[in-house]
Every structure is written in structure tokens, then in C-alpha cells.
Amino acid sequence: MKNPAFAAVRAAALVPAASLSLLSMATMPVFAQSSSSAMLEEVVVTARRREESLQDTPIAVSAIGSDMLDNLGISDIEDVERLAPSLQFSQTNYKAPAVFIRGIGQRSGNPVLDPGVGMYLNGVYVPRSDAQLLDAVDVASIQVLRGPQGTLFGKNNIGGAILVDSKKPFTDTFEFGARVGAGDFGDKSLKLDANVPLTDALAMRLALNVKRSDGSIENVSADQSLFDQDRMALSSRVIWYADNDWEVDIFGFLSRIDERGSPYNCAFQNGDAILTKGYYRGQGGPDLEAACNESSALAEDFKVSQTAEDAVYAIDNHMLALTLRGALWGLDVESITSYALQDNIRISGDSDGTAIRGVAVGPDAGYQVLRGAGESIAGATRDQFTQEFKFNGMAWNDNLTYTFGVFFAQENLDNSIDGTEVGDNGLVAVGSDAAVNLPVTPPDAMVLPVQANAIALADYENQTAAVFAQGSWDMSESTQLTLGLRYTEEQRSTVQIQGTPDYEEYANRLNAQIGSNPAIVQPVTHAMDGIYSPVSLQQYYAYRAPEVPLTYAPALKGDTTFAEFTPNITVNYVAQEEMLEALNLDSFMAYATVSKGFKSGGLDVRSTQTESNIQQFEPEVVLNKELGFKLDALDQRLRFNVAVFQMDYTNLQVALYERGSTQTEVVQFTGNAGEAVVDGFEFELTALLGDFSVTANAGYTDGDFVEYDLGTNTADGFAIVDRSNEAFPQVPQNVRGVVLAYDWHSPVGLIVPQLQYYYSDRIFIGTDYLSGEYDNSTIGQYELYNARLRWEINDRMGVAAYVDNLKNDPYFVGGIAVTSVIGVANRVPGTPREMGVEFSYKFQ
Template sequence: MIQKPNLATRLQRTASATSLAIALGCTPTVASAQSAPDVTATLPPAAATDGSPAGGIGDIIVTARRREESIQNVPISVAAFGGNTLAERQIDSADKLTQLAPNVQFSAVAPASGNSSSSAIFIRGVGQTDFLASTDPGVGFYVDGVYFARASGTAISLLDVDRVEVLRGPQGTLFGRNTVGGAIQIFSARPNFNGVSGNIGATLGDYSRRDVKGVLNLPITDTLALRFAATKRDRKGYVTNILSGRHLGDVDTFAGRASLLWKPSDKFEALLIGDYTRDSVNGSPTVFGGINTSAAFVRFASAIAGCPGFALTTPVTLVPENNDRRCANNQYLALGPYKVASEAPSKSQLEMYGAGLTLKYEPADWISVKSITAYRKTKPFSIRDADNTPLLILETVNKDNIKQFTQEVQFVGETANSRLKYLFGAYYFRETDYQFYPVFLPSQISATTGEELRVGGLNNNASIKNQSIALFTQESFAVTDKLNVTVGLRYTRDKKEATPYETAAGSGYGYTNVGYNVAYPAPLNAQMVCLGAPRTGAPAAACRGSNIYLFNPVLNSKTSSKVTPAATLQYQWTPELMTYASYSQGFKSGGFNTRIVQPVISANAPTGREFLPEFDPERVATYELGGKLLVGRTLRLSVAGFHSKYDDIQIVVREGVAPVVRNAGKATINGFEVEGTFSPISPMLINFGVGYTHFEYDSFTPALLAGQIGLAPHALGVVDLDDKQAYSPDWSLNGGVAYRVPVGQGAITPRADVAFRSKTYFDAPNTEQIAQGKYALVNISIRYQAPENRFSVAAGITNLTDKAYRGSGNSSLTASSGYAEVTYGPPRMFTVEGTYNF
């Protein structure tokens, strides 16, 4: 039987047939299934590795539709970047993809998480700000085909990356789950049989930055190859706690990966990948964002500290601390973006490891069978000072032990004449987590009894179990040589289970339960103030409330299912011009709020304590028109316009102290993306992207309206119909230019990049105190590449203009806790790096 030509041969034929040249160092990559050199993402010497002349625009192969295709033929709004391209643009972690892709917002610190390795990701106005295991993200995140279910661990280091693909819009008929807003796919470089090879490199910079990395590709036999990659990144934090001297926003990360490829024949291969990541830093770069001095906890904490104008309602003897700098007011805004006065021992840690086995079998030219089996364990831990003041107003500990198993099977093939291409797949997902979330509220040691005066903290603990199954299919039929029709269908069944163990909370960071004497105290009510345990003793009788459950510790179970279709019409006007029209639906299951501090009355919970409050699934239906154009070696252009109807939107609002997920209602999202690469002359390459997202609420659900009864329209903390979606600026632009200057057989390439975002809100009520106005980031670099790419050296500056900008925010100004917090991105930083290739 005649075998299909391998991908490298097909790429050469494609390049020859379309007269495409190999691109300069700032273009996206040609993504090879054999992890061939990233020829379109490097700066070649006199000629490219496949014999094409240097300069111009090369082809890009992506797997956005689970098969290898030129990006020019994919009827999807997709951006792709090679590993070398990312390095040249100084993109070393996943959250920095925001700077490259329009209509994509990727924050490394999810609101209220306190963890520098967690994230909030939004594409085209669809995403999720909550990071809990009881709430699913709105954007699918995949590494080597394996879905990462939690926000924790997605802001990962980009280690030995082959390519990154960013897919916008619902992708439900091709991906395992939760691709309602889009998908980000990261593919690591695979082992190859081209001999022993690899690289070692180091990066130095200000803020005591010291990074080292290494890659080793080791063929063992003609059919077995190993690849190792590791990196160690260190950098001092850029936010200083003026009370403790600790530097927050630091980097202390180790990441390693080992992959084993066995390819005994052209028909079968097995790829085993194991990875490990450890991140341990002083805390996320979160600082004071504002305070409400009328809020109950603020008043109580201020009174304990002896602040002028504050008094306790309960007669107890305290040790006053008449130090005005400890008193709660907005003076802490004057510290600026890179200083904080926090008394909490902030901490951010992550340990994550996993293994995945991908089996691929091609019994015939017309079919391929793939199995992806993976297990992952993620253990995030953080201590967070929510108010970011010297007072104990509200502090949290977040600790999870997340275990995930996934199994996916795909059948991909085509008919003998290639008129019909098909895919059938099945997916299984199982996840467990025990969330341990103590919340610490105002307290003080009594001078007379040595006992602790406490408002009453909480243990927001819960046992979580999530399960999902899906069946999906997609078929593409070539009606004519130019007209192609694609249809897809996906069935999803998700089951969510949560058992709460929410009790009165503990004393100090040793997690000792002391509790309080009533389950739901009113703010500053005398009942809520109770003398708890001495630091070395048992709780006083009046405070033995650790066995008082705020919600009944019973199993809460919710099952959601949905059939979501997709359809696309694609027309190839010429070999260089393609247009398409598509319709797709996305679905994200509902769940339970496991972070609650007050009863929520509902039909099945008449006292508010019988069952956890739940929220329903959300759905997105998107219509998209797009086109792609290639003009010789000079211009590649991609245009897409979309219209989305968003139903039962899951947003986070404040009810009492806690952030809870509610279904907001309906919204319409309109927008577009324009992306391109332009090479007016051979040594120069220009890339650009423009994105626009206009989010508008159409109506609210009765539940959301009921939660805002008695609140004035447009009041602080109220969600209004004219509010924008969180993490969804109207405008997002990026651009870059590189110019290759030959130096002997090598080359020097200066490069400049800019990324712009219009005003961005970080919560559903659009709280101005934590919003970020329009801003632009400028990065520059210069790189020397030696002949035959034996080594390279580079120097770069990120955030050249030293812009202070917010990357995330969280507000509880209207609640009893009365605080706001914001996280700032890094200031201007310098780096010098070198890489030796062998």
C-alpha cells in the first residue's frame, strides 16, 4: 500500500507549489508533528533549512481541527506562534500571550486567589474569574492534548515549546470539554531521530534575575528517542512589603519534562510525557486598592488597633496600638503600585506533576486512531492579605489537592479521493479535590484574659468531585474543488458533586478551630464578639463553635447535559484567498458555590442551610464570517467578524462577604479580529493584530435582580445593564517589527513590539477603584545569531516606558470586609541571555 508522504515532505511540496519562503525570526512557526526545527521562527543565515530563500513569509501548519493543516485553509480565527518566535518576543510564560493575540486577556493572578500561578483567561468576552474547583473556566487550556481543568497551574513557564495555538470562539465539536470561549493549545517539542542535539542557555537581568535552561534530545535506537527539558527561573519581586521587607511578585520556579517516543513503524507510535513544576514565592504582587471605612470589619479592626474615631460595641480590655499608620484609610494608595503595608505572611506555592500517554495507529491511509490517557495532580497553596493593610481585616488561605484523570479517543480519516474528511471522538474526565479555605477576620488578644477577641472566621472547606463524558464528531465534505461544507455535533454530560464542611474558623495560621457562638452573626453585633482560645489553650465555652456547620455537610449533586452543533461553509476563491461562514455553540456546566458565609434561601433550602446555592450552565452561540489572504511572500492576512449570543452568563458578585457565582442573564457580543504578517522587503518583517469586542447585557435573571433588591441603580457593587464584561477591553492591538542585518554568515536582528489594551474592568460590577485605563506596553530586543545557529546572544527590555498597569483586581468595598485589591504587572526590566545549540 502506498504510504502518505511524511509531513516534512508535504511542507516542502507546499512551499514549492505556492512559492512560500521561510519566514524571519518574528513569524509564527511551521508546526511539525516530528518536532522539526522551528525554521520559520528562527533567523536563518543565507538560506533556510529546506532550501527556500531567506526572508518573506512561510507556511504555518496547525492542528486547530485535530489534523495537520495550513493555517490559510483553516476556517477558524486562530493565531499560532512557534517556540523560537515566543523567545524572540520575550514571552517566557503563558500569561504573556495577552501581548500577542487580539481579543485575548490572560492574567496570571486570578481574583482572590493570591496565587501567582493561577489565572483568569478570557477570549472574546467569555471566561471566568473564579478559580475554585467547583467552577469551570470559560476557556479550555491544553498542553500536549491534555486538558488542564483548573486555573491553578495554567500560568506556566513555556518550556521547550514547539508551538502555541490560540483558537477563538466555541470549539465544542473537536475538544474534550469547556471550550465555550475558545482554546489555548501548547505543544512541547517532541523527541526526534536526527541525532543527539539540544541547547543550554542562561538569562541574567535586573531584580537579581538568574534563569538557566537546557534541552537534550537523545535517540536511543532507530525507533526509540528520549527528550529532556528543564528550566530554573529566579527573580526578586518588584513589590515591597514595607513592614516585613519581603519582595512580592518574585519568581522561584523549577519546571522539567521528559518525553519518550517509540515509533516501531510508520503506522504506529507511542509518546509518553511526564512533567513536574514547582513554584514557591513570597506572594502575588497584589497591593492596596482602596477601603471602605464604614464597613463592619474595617471598623472592628480599627477599633482593636486603637485608631481614632473607632470604638468597640463590646466592653473588653484590649491592648491598644495607637499607631496611625496601622489605621484603615486610603492613605495606603499613596504607597504607589509597587509597595504594600501588609501584616500577613503572604505566600504563593504550586506543585504540579502529571503523565500522559498518546498512542497513534494508522492501520490504513484512510483512518488514524489516537488515544490520549493522562493523569495530573495539582497542589496550589497561598496565604493572602485581602485588605493589604497592617490591620487584620480579612485574610485567606487557599489550599487544594486536585487529582485529574482524562481519557480521549479519536478516529480521524478521509475517503480515498479526500472529498470527505471525518472525525469521531469520545472523552472522559474525572476530578477530585478537597479545598481547604480558612478565612481570618479581625481579632486581638485580650490583655486581661490572654484570649483572642474575634469577629468570627470561617473554614470554607469542601469535598469536590467533577465528572464529564462527551461524544463528538465533525465531517468536512468537498462539494466542489472550491466549496467545502463542515458539520459537527457534540454531546456533553457533566456531573458536579460538592459536600461542604464549612464551620467556624480558626486562630492563626496553624488552622486551629476556635469558632464563634452563632452561625450567622450580624456585623458588629455583640453576639458575634466572643473570647476565643488563648494561643496555647482550649476555646472558651462560649466559643466552642467549631462543630457548627454553616451548611449541612450533605452531598450536593447536579447533572447537566447538552447537544451543541457547529457548521461551516468554506469557499476557496483562489489558491491564495479563502472565505468562510460558520455557526457554533458552546456549553459550560453549572455547579455549586462552595465559598459562602451566609444562608441563601431557595426552594430546596428553606432556611438557606440545607443545600449549597447552585448556578446553571451557560451557553454561547456564535456566528462568524472570515477570510484569509496570502499575497506571495509579502503579506498574510486573516480577518474574522463575530456575533455571539451569551445566555445564563456565570458572573461573580458579592453577597455578604463572599464572592459567589450567579447566572447574570443574556448578553450580545459583537467584534472582529484582523491579523497579519507583512514583509515589504526581504530583511524586514512586520506583524500586526487588531481586536474589538463589544459586550452588552440584554437582560438579567430574576435571581440576580433579587440579589440586588434595595440597592440603587449604578451604586457601587451593583451590576447594571450597561456594565462591561470583566477582563474584556473593547480594543486590543499588538504589533512588531524586526529587521535582519547580515553579519558575515550570521545576523543581527533588532526587534520592537507593542501591545495596547483599552480600559479594562476586573469584576462584574465594573468597580472603578480596581479598573485599568487604556495602556500600551513596549518591548525591545536585539539578537545576534551565529552562523548555522550554533549560538545566539540577545539583550532585551520589557515594558520600556515603565508603565504601571493593573493585570487583575478584586473588590469587596460594599461588603462587610470593605476592601479592594489590585495586582500590578512588572515594571521595566532588562535582560541579557545566551543560548548554545548543539
Template sequence: MKALTYRLLPGVALAALCGPFSAHASAAKSELAAEATEAEGQDGTQDTDPSRAQEIIVTAQRRSQSLQDVPVTVTVFGAEEIQDARIQQIGDVVTRTPGLAFDAYPATQPRLFIRGIGSSDRGAAGDPSTAVFLDEIYLGRPAAIAFDAFDVERIEVLKGPQGTLFGRNVVGGAINVITRRPELAGFDAGAEFTYGNFDRIEGAGYLNVPFANNTGAVRLSGAYRSHDGYTFNPYLGRSIDDQDTLSGRLQISGEPSDSFRFHLTVDGTRDRMTGPANHTLELDGSDPLSNFYTSNFDPDVTYGSTVGYQDRDTFGVRAEIQKDLGFGTLTFLGSYREVDYSSRYDLDGGNPDPTSPGYNDINIAGGDDETAELSSQELRLSSLPGSKLNWVVGFYHYSQTVERTNEMTLDAPVIAPFTITEIFDNVATLDSIAFFGDASIPITDKLSVFGGVRWTRDDKRSHVWNTRSLIPVRAEEFFDVTAEGSFDAVTWRAGVEFSPAPDHMLYASVSRGFKSGGFQDTPANADEAARPFLPETATQYEIGQKSSFWDRRIVWNNTLFYVDYTDLQTSQLVGGQFVVSNAGQARVQGYETQLVARPVDGLSLSASYAYTDAKFVDFVEGGTDYSGNRLSRAPEHKLTLSPSYTYRMASGVEITAAADYLYTSKIFDDNSNQPPELRGPSEYVDARLIIDGIADHWSLSIWAKNLTDERARTWQGTNLGANFGAFSPPRTYGATLRWQY
């Protein structure tokens, strides 16, 4: 029974891998044509020529720069595209960015992968390989990645190790969400309302009010989003996979003097969802337990014995204070966040055949409960805007306390004559400090060098026990273990950028990232609970080119990269249990290109392509050699195409028609690279028609996502004689009416 228990618990519940959602658009358009900030022309006036790609201002290097001048691979979504393309949550960002994927089972605990590198470990003593930052604040838990992208200025996706400039050291990459800050210049307001199929109802609005003679301002933003379930359950007589989300953000900014600024933020999100809707897919004929299941490949119907729920509440406060000292700017950035999360779900998805011996007689269920407190403080000194020599030095501190419970239940008389319940409780703490410095030094008008260094130390403590499990095994099978570990590293980056002519830039860089070790979330025994897995390190070599042609009517960027990973942390079912292992070595190499062309006024053609070759070089686990296998969740090819055309009427009304196409090649859901945990290629099409300038303040958007009703698998895992999985959302459509002051 022990073998059966560990084979199911927690292996089945956590063998959930990523897949595309139904919202897709061109990352090329995101990166090169999104209007993050309409920069001024060289003559000091605003550049509003519609035939040109708008200049995009980003802060990928902790200072404002044109995207075309940044020697880093960055994908950017600007405020206008976030609004028009209905980018609302992290999943919408993932599906629109080549090289980016995520494991979202369940959807309220997303785990991100950039260029094949990420972690599906949700353990209290683990860390993500790819991080999300909200206004520079690190969201250290998967359940903490809860925000609404309404009233957001831009979203930046940085690819590769981020070892010097950003708060927490990450190896895969970073997603930076930058909200719209209060505007001191004047009053502003806006609102929108959406209605769509599945009884979708959404409302959002913002209000900006200046005070103290325009030296301060308050900005209030909020959004409510709901829809009925995408999947019907005949067994329960109701639909599941619905949504009910409420989020809000209050900001206060002030500039009492030319040299002093402050910014305070309070935000929160409340999620209530049912599901997920799971299915029994392929049967394992070599396992006699497969006789108790019936396959269900209908993505619109599930037969689970419970509705399930995914409840999430997040709350955060943020404070930023800046003081110009004459030679530099001193910045303090502090934050505190809370996460309260709980989920329960039917893993097997039920049995649709009443004649099956396992009909209504198998219930494999799981769930998680988690509360977390996250806090950070950063003090940095940086060069003044416009300085010829750009530099930053600083100190960073991050602390985290997580209380987490993983529960799995097998209630199946046809398999076992008793109910098996396995519960792992874990309390983990993290205390991290870092010192960092980075600089960009001009050598000539055309040549610059850049580099930085960072020292990080993480102290972790894990207390894990399974004494609440209800399993008829020997008492010595239970354990209660406390373990501690410290992990430190020096990371760095170095590079050169060269501009042979205006509108053309070449760069080459080497960067090193680090992710600390940790402890197993659901260890099989006391020894495994006490033994940490090792830190992982990544060294990336990248060369790139960014160019604009024909007075910015064509923008074309290209990147070649090679990443060498040592002790890569990877999650794998080993001996019937789900554990984090260290692959001796892995490597990722590839090519990415982004092109935006505006051949005639009103017409925009965008394309983006990513080739990713991610493989294990040296990885043997449980007697199996995975060397040469592809990393899971790393599609080899990802292509996006986004044509759009805008017709400007004499009355001032603008009509824009746009479509987005996304192709993703096959994805392995397991390091073994064996079926059935293999997802075939997928194709998605979105479209929208936008009428702007109605009565000066109004616009109307008629939109559709997943027009072809593609139902790709979003995760799957094989155990107990069957492959269980879920599907992406169906075709959705609706209309959004907007008003702006």
C-alpha cells in the same frame, strides 16, 4: 455580625479581577509570522525566503493544516517567537493575544477570558469557560495551568466555542500548548542562561537522543527560573512577589513500523512564590470603616503584615498510541495529573500611616488549599493524512476529584472585638463522557463544507461544609451539605469555506458550545449549597477572510463575530457574598484583524487589533438590574504593534532589533460597571536586540519588558470601606545567552 462576615468572607478575597502583565508583543506577528513549522515550498524544497511570511502549520482542527487554510480564528506563537520574546508562562500568552484576558489573583490560579467570556469561579465543583490543553490534555483546574514554555513547538489560541473537536466542551475558547516531541532523525541539544535585574537567574536546556536505529528517541527538557521580589515591605523589612520555579519534562517516542507510533510523557512543575503584594487604594467615604485605612498608591511598596506564599506542585503522565488501519488512524490518548496547591496572603496590604487609628491594627487575610486528581481517556478514529475527505469520530472520558479549602480571617480590634475566621471545605467529583464526530467535505476545488456534532454528559457531586469556622453566631448558621447534579447537551458546528483564488479564503460558520452547571464554592447557607447553578450555552456566528498578497510579503486576516449566550455563568458580589449567578442572556460582538507586511528584505511590520462589545442583555441579581452593562474583564479595544528589522552580515551573523507595543482600553472589574473598580487604559512597550550566529552555535539576546514602567492594576475589589488591589510587575531587563548543537 453575620452580615459583616459574609460581606468580608469570602467576598473580599474573591473579588479579584484581571489585568495585563508586563510582557507584551504583537498577536498579529504571533498568528501570521511565527515559525511554528517551516513548511516546504510547492516544489518540495524548504521555503527560506526571508522576504516572505513563513507558512504556519497548526492542528486547530485535529489535523495539520496551513493557518491560512483553517476556517477558525486562531492566534499562533511559534517556537522561534516563544524563545525570542520570552514567552514562558500562560500570562505571557494572554498579554500578547487580542481578545484574551485573565484573572490571576493570585497568579498561581489563572482564570482565562476570551472575547469577554470566562469564569472567575475557582470552586471545586465549577468549570472554566476557557480551557487550556497541554499536548491535547485538558487542564481542568486553575492551579493545574503550570508549565514552562521552554522547548515548546507552538501555542495555539482558538477563539469561540469549541464544542466538537476538543476533549472538554468549552464556550469561550481554548489554548493549546504543543511541546516539541522527540526527533527520531538524530541527536540534538540546547541550553540557555539568563541574568537580569531583581537578581534574575534562569537556566534551561534540552537533550534529544535517538535509539533503535532511529525508530525511537528520548527527549529531556528542564528549566529553572528565579528572581527577587518586585515589591518592598518596610513593615517586614523584606521584598515579596518573588519567583522560584523548577520544571521538567521527559518524553519517549517510537515508530516501530510505518503504521504504529507511540509517545509517552512525564512532566512536573514546582512553584514557590511569596505575595501577592496588595495595596489599600481608594477609600469609600460612605463607609465609616474607611477611617481606619490610608491609601497606598505606590506600586513598589506594600505594608502587609505577612509575607504570604503561593506553593504549587503539579505532576502528570501522558500516553498516546496510534495505529494506521488502512482506511484511517486509530488513536488512544490517556492521561493522569495531580495538583497540590496552597496559598496565604495579606488582602488589605497594610497601613503606611503610623498616625492612622487602624495602623497595624487591621489584618484581613485569606488563602486556599487544594489537592486534585485529573484523568482522561480518549479513543478516536480519523482519516489518514492527505485524505480528500477529512473526518474524525471518537469517545472521550474525563474524571476529576478536588479537595479544596477556602479560608478568610478578619483580625481587626477596631472593627470587631474578636477574630473572625471562616473556613469552607469542599470535596467535589466530576465524571464526564462525550461522543463526537466532525468532517470537512470538498464540494469543488474551491468550495468545502464542514461540520460536527458532540453529545456530552457531566455528573457532579459536591460535599461542602463550614463547621470549622470560628464565628460567634448561632449554631444553625453552620451547615454540612452533599448535593448531586447531572448536565448534558448536544453541541455542534457547521460552516462553509470558499477559495476564490490562490492565497485567498473566505469562510462562514455557526458553532454552539456548552459548559455544565455546578455548585457554589462558598455558599451562604445550606439551601444555597444544595442548589446548583445552571449550565451555560453559547452560539457563535462568524465570518472571516484570510489572504496573502505580493508573494506572501503581505498577509491580512479579518474576522467578524457575534456570540449569543444563554444562562451565562458570572461571578458577582451579591448581598455581601461572592456567588456564581446565571445571567438570563448576554451577547458579545466584535471585529478582529491581523496584518503582517514585509515591504523590504529584513523589515517586518505587524499589527493586530480587536474590538469587543460584550454586554448583558438580561441580568437582574439581588434586586439590581445589570442589563446593558459591559461584561467584566472585557476591554473594548486592544491593539498590538510589532516592528522588527534584521541585518544580515557577510559573516553570517544576524542582528535583529524588535519592539512590541500593546494598548488596552479600560476594563471594568465588576458587573456593576461602577468606580472605583475600573481600570483605565494601559500601554506597554517591550524591546529586544538579538545577535544570532555567533561562532555557529551561539546567540545573545538583550531584552527589556515594560520599558516605560507602566504599573497598571492587575486586580481590585471593594469591601469593608476600601478598595484593595495589586499592580503589574515593574520594568525588567536582562541578557540571555543561548547555545544550540
């Protein structure tokens, strides 16, 4: 295993060399364009819960404004990863991406786990990772705060935070905008926004975003394509300027997503996994390995072969927030009250990635299990109430700026459902090669019928309370010291009910079919777990899969409390005029910070070889050490920001798949993996070269496990497995992106050709103790070229044409390998070349 300290030193050593080379490349053309009067605009951020210049803020933060989002045609939050270093929206087993910053995030959508990156919409925390896929509706700015934000923000910002702020209404004029787009694969989009002054002190904004597409990845096993879009988002914001001191801000948001799930290209791995030994029924054939190889061969053509009903992504998001801002007792006061609701939740993944009805997991798979049992349940709902009070002030002749406040959140998840459906409504069969440690061994040409459905029903209640304070003291004209502290207390409680088939009654229902078909002549008996006595292959295929009677274990109940202090200390230096003149810079700021992040632990059901019970997993904690600098140069035509970091990461929360307590059960559980060190560096560069502009970023993230000893059910029983040599999951080591643009001021308007480049390193997608033994648990590196031509006809009207994935090379963007149980790695393909046009109009 590589020495983490050596890696950190190496990363730090690379930064000066990289900085000098980039500066030299960026500055040479600028001198040739020195007559240009263009300057980089000042960017205002709220990374420290107050408005500050980006270049004066001692935090690694990327800020993308509405103009840049529009110019690049970005309307999905996940596309921002190409503009911000060390940010990844990873695709795993569901379509909703898992957000990672600097290698820290959470790839599971299990409701017992909080996301590792905090997402905030107008200051309101979005609690569930599968609800973080937000459309960029009427967005004013998106800020990506890298590294733990454990002091000033709501909760669980262990990897970082993403702040999405919508445009504020204004009272002086009416404004209406429309953007219409169309492209390949039936792509259609519509964006409308309006600013409506109501009185001299009251204004409202309305925005609508609708997207439809047929999907760009053809599913050859069904009359459909995947990566389809069917979503709508509506936002409204009303601001009342009550007087000179106070304003009332009411924000409402509604989004609806109803789409098919992620496409997968299956790669076969482990022939000893029990589910690879199955004989499957229905479309796709009986052999999982053959079906997997067929799927793998389709990847070069941007096609997949999957079961149509096993992968869905549907969720409704509702949010209402009331924000009060004003002055009180000489302080700037802000109160944010919010209520959020998610319902109509149907999310599942096709875990075998083939046309076989193999393995489906997730909430929608749970509903399939219930339908297969002739049962139903009220739909899952999630609601959250939050209240925050924040106070900003200044003291000591304005040499001290400070922020303090309190935060409270109450989240309830009712009727949460998770299911596993294997085969044809749970009906598969295994032959003699799979009959290991079983009381019955089938003779040749005979198989053991298996019933392998399972379901979990749960209610969760999560409560968070916190107090926080931070102050920045100007010790001199050039040096500032910032100290911050947050105390957070988390209370978690849950009630969980596990449902399994009534194996004896299921045998009766299979036997009730004797004589209904000439092939069904042999009765079966329940041998163990979900396994039955041998029948011929002909009889097995002749069965009609009956309803699966379910039995429910007594409710498992648990509650726990976690508490943590998360401090922050930062020292930053701002160069004064004499130094700036000597260095020929416009501005320079350097900072050093040590900060701590905390993500709550929780409760999850764990099945062992002997029992199922609620087990507690501990909070994740990150200690971040970071150095950085920010500079503007060449008459504010060059901006270059760099950060170097090392993070000590303890009690990693991991969601793993394993064999259950039976021979047929697939169990996902949550545990703590041990310790890791994550180090790296990142930079952002913006340069104006006359009419040319260059925006570039790069990130290097190197994660190494120091300790990864986690007990798991193996083929030989329960064992502690050392996985410390395993690659860090779901995070590319190197990423980089560049946007080149040229402003041509033609006689017919401004014409801007743009070229965007993005590179991502290889990614390890393994989940269990065997994944690291297979090369195809790692997806390869890839690069993308996107082109866009924008024509601004006048101040009101514009047209744009785009081509994404110019090279049309196949590639993978993520995936999940479940090696020990399912025996396959599922890889999520990227999209093929896509072309389209957009028309925009603005009226004032």
C-alpha cells in the same frame, strides 16, 4: 444600555475600512523591497484535530512557533496575550491568572467552577484554572483558538482553547541546548533541553526550566518584594516508532511553584462596608481607610504595603500521558490516556490589599484558620484521569474528510479547603457607627469585639463523557461545508462542611485573660453571630488573640447532571487561480461559521439571611456567529487574517462576594447572571519588508448585559439587584500589539533589534452590586514598550539583551473590587522597567 445589534453592525462595518488602511500601510514598503526573496513560512495547525495549513483552516486561530517564542524571550504562557488578539490573562484575587478569550473566561479559582478557556498540554486537558499557569518548557508551538470549540475538543471550551505542544523527539541526531539568563531584581533563569536518539526507532527529549527572582514590586510593610519567581518545570517525552503504522508517545511533566501572591494597590471605596468600620490590631494600624490610602499612594513608585503572610501562590503539577497513533481499518487512529495530579496547594489573596491583617481568602487562608484553631487537615489533592479515542478518515474520492471519537474524564478534588480570616486570627472590633440592627450599641470610647473567621471543607467528584463527530465536504473546488456535533454529559457531586467559631467558648477564652493585663477588666458575652458585648478600646488592644474553637455544621451533600449538544456548521470558500490573479493575491479563504459552546454547571454553598444550603448553578451556553477571511499576498510576504463575531452568552456563571447570613461573614458564592451579547472583530498581520518584519494584531471586544438580575444579600437584606447597565468585567474593549524587527547580516553574525508594543484598554474589576457605583472599580488603559537586541553569533551560539517597560510608567493589569463587604478595590500593578541578558548555546 447600548443596542447589541447596533454594536455588531458597527463592528462589522469597521473591519473593511481597517483592512484597507492596514493593507495600504503594509504594502507600500513591500513594493520598495520587491527584490527580496524572503517568504512567509507555511504554518501548520491542528485546530481541527488534524494537521492543516493555517491559511486553509476556517477557524480564527493564532499560531506561535518555538522560534518566535525564543526570539521574543517568552517563557511564560501568559505573555502570549501580546501576540494573539482577544486573549487576556487577567489578574484577579490570586496570582494565577484567569484566561479570557473574546470576553469569555472565569475569573474565580473556586473549584466548583471550570475555566472558560480550555488549556491542553500535548492534547491533555488541564482542568483547574490555577494550574493553567504553565511555563513554556520545550514548546514546539502554542495555538490560540478563538471562539467556542465545542465539537472537537475535550470539554468546557466555551471561550476558546489554547493548545500547547512540546517538541517531538527525533531519531537521527543528538542535540543539546542551553539558555541562561540574568536580569534586574535578582532575576535568574536556566533552560536546558536535549534530544537523545536511543535506537533507530526510539528517541527521547528532556527539558528543564528553572526561574528565580526576588520580585519587582517592593512590599514596604515586609522585608520582601512581590511578583517574585520560584518555579521549576521538567518535561520528558519518549517516542517509539513501533512499525511503519504505529508510534507510542509517552509524555511526563512536573512543575513546582512556590511564590508569594499578587501585589495590590488598595483604593478605598465604601465607608459603609462593615469591614471598613473595624478597629484592627497589629502592624498597619487600626484604620482600614488610612491603610488603604497609604497603599494607593505607593502605586506611582511600583510599591505596595501588604500583610506578608496573607498572599501566597504555591502548587505542584504532575502529568503522565500515553498517546498511541497509528492506522487501523483505513483510518488514522489516536488514543490519548492521561493522569494528572495537583498537590501542595497553597493559594490565597490579601483581599484588603493593605498592611493591616484585614481580610485573607482562599485555600491558604483556610489553613490559617485551622492553625488558629489548633487544628490541621490533610493537604488538598486533585487528580484527573482522561481517555480519548479519535479517528480521522477520508471518503468519496477524498472529497470528505471526517473525524469522530469519544472522550471521558474523571476528576476528584479531595480535602478542598477555602477560608476567610478577618483581623488578628479573626479578632477585630467595631464601634457604634457599625452597630446597625444589633442588640447592643457600644457607648463612646467602647467597641464591640468581633470574631469573623470561617472555613469550608469539601470533596468534589466530576465526571465527563462525550461523543463527537465532524466532517468536511468539498462541495466544489472552491467551496467546503463542515458539520460537527458533540454530545456531552457532565455529572457533578460534592460533600461540603462549613466551619464557624464556637462563639460562646471564644467568649470564655477572651474572659480567661481578665487580670492578665491591667487593661483587661471587663467580661464579654456573646451578643449575636460573632459579635460580643462592649469593652474599652484599651481592653480590646490588650487582648491576646486566643485560639478560635470551631464548630462544624452537618455535611451538605449534592449531586446533579447536565447534558448538552454543541453543533458547528461552517462554510468556507477558497479562491481559485483565476480569482487570485485578478486580485493579485497568493491565497484567499473566506468562511462563515455558527457554533455553540457549553460549560458545565455545578453545585455551590450559598448563605442567605436564614440558612446555608447547596444550590445548583446552570451551565453557560454561547452561540457564536462569525465571519472571517485569510489571505497571503505580495509573493507570500504579506499575511492578513480577519474575523468578525457576535456571541449570544446565556447563564453567565459569576462568583460574587456578599454579606453572609451573619453581620460579620464574608461569603463568596456562584450564580447565573442572565444574558449578554459579546461582539467584536480581530485581525492579525505579518509582513516581510525586505530585512524588516512586522507582526501586528488587534482585537475589539464589546460585551453588553441584556439581563443581569441576581439575588444577593444587601445592607437592607436579601434583594434582586438589576446590574444590566454594569460594564463587562475583566475584559479590555480594545487591545493591540506590534512587533518590529530588523535583520542585520553583519560581518560578525546576524544582529536583530526588536521593538514590541502592546496596548490594553481599561478594565472593570467589580464583583458585587455596589462596584459599578465607583470609578476606581475600573483600572485605566496602559501601553507597554519592550525592546530586545539579539545577536546570533553563529548557528550554535547567541546573546540577547532586553529592556521591558522602556517608559517605566506605572500601570495596572487587573484586580478585584469587593465593594459591599470589604469596601475597597485592589488593583494589581504592572512591573517596572527591567533589563537583562540571555546567552544560548546549541550543540549537535
